[in-house]
Amino acid sequence: MEYNKPQEKNFKEQLLKKIETDNRKAYSKAHFTLRMILLIVLAVLILLVSICLFSYICFNVRMGGHQSLLGFNPTGISLFFQFFPWTLFIIDAILVGVLVSLLRKFRFGYRVPVLYLLLILFVATSITGYAVYRTGFDEMVLKQANQNYLPLSGNY
């Protein structure tokens, strides 16, 4: 379908009329800035939760004494995997998946193959989570919880 100048003009007129009659308004710059900020805040929150969750997984394994099972050859290793908090691990993996889908809205996110981005984020959150665990953060939270105090919610 080839268009000539009058047809183009006709389409343009119709379009502008439609915009006018439907009372369509252009979104403001602030609208897009706010959306971007919300997206970044959400991504950062998910990242932090994922890091804390991995740290808690490490803490959970240590507190249950399950890591010592690894020294008992195949039977111990098999038991270790049986006692491993898989539910938390799966939740952590889902969080990383959600983070990937959020980051793919940015150019740097979709330019990297999905699997690589997923692996990079998973490894990065796991290493950071392990580093947080090593600082004794979870032990501190447990101590505070024993004294009827929780971070964010305070005394209970």
Added chain:
Amino acid sequence: MKTARMRLAYDQAQTLQINKSEASSHHEGLLYEAPTNTLSLTDMDSETDEACAALAQKGDRNAFGILVERYHQKLHRYGKRFLSEQEDVEDIVQDVFVSVYMNIQSFNLSRRFSPWIYRIAHNAFVDSLKKRSRSPFIAMDFDALLSHDLGDESVENEREKKEMRAMIDKGLDRLSPKYREALILYYLEELSYKEISDILRIPIGTAGARIKRAKEDLRNAYKKMNIQHGI
């Protein structure tokens, strides 16, 4: 360098002034008033898309009109081929422009306008395909999972490209929408891998691989039909 050139074009556009009544005489009583320091339609005809988008962001309806004129045919052609002659292409294209109008402030002036508008069109066409076919091709994009070798864009000469365009014109409906779209954007809309990557939101290597696979699929389809073609 590119950004600097666009800025220069935009600054030049800003310095040219015309009478407000002359500029707005075409669309009386429309949504937004043309600013006093706007351009005549003839001045704007020579401006880049990005300069027009910058003016449209400032509320210049003539600049938006110029963009509509420049992209109407292109988007119609893209939609017609991508949606395989679906009847309501014109309506979808109109919705695309309404969306462009509503989201014009989200356009980043340091980037090229064409991938941005094609991205909006791509979303609208994909939505339309989903409504009609319920095909799972968009839901899971396995191509984008791993990296692919980025084929050389410049290997094909003009004659080969011309032949490919002729083939696409005849055999496009034999391809799945995912591959069809890659070929349309590369051969018919003449966009680069990088631009296609931005439109489809996939890695550049995936865009190259998709085009390569689409060509192979097209060749196979031609073979099945026993049609000889020099590709």
